[in-house]
Amino acid sequence: MAEQREDKGAAWRRAVALRYRQGQDRAPVVVASGRGWLAEKIIALARESNIPVYDHQPLAEILQSLNPGEEIPVELYEAVAAVYAFILDVDSRLKQK
Structure with a gap:
């Protein structure tokens, strides 16, 4: 049976959390990733922690x-x-306000 994305809604949502520590990391590092309910949890946790969320599903x-x-x-x-x-x-624009 073929899966249909439009019927799945949030189940197809993806989230990937990245970390980059200047001077420590050579490149950004994946710290968490998930799909569906796990993606929603990652996004909620980021927002609760005031970590910016950028929605780009193809990149995710x-x-x-x-x-x-x-x-x-x-x-x-x-x-x-x-x-x-x-x-x-x-972030810079928000700090200026």
Whole structure:
């Protein structure tokens, strides 16, 4: 039986938590990932901790192939850097208010 995404709703939601510690990490590292209810839990925990959430499901799908503790591959540097740049820009604007 073929699965239909539009009927699954939140069950198809994906979330990947990344960490980057400047001076310690060579590249961003996957710290958690999940789909469905686990993705919702990761997102809720991030929001409760005031960690920015950026919704890009195609990128999350690719990042989900990595294991926790694994650095993102060079091929994803540009895409992840764009996410970090967006988050830093939003954070900067919020601090100015």
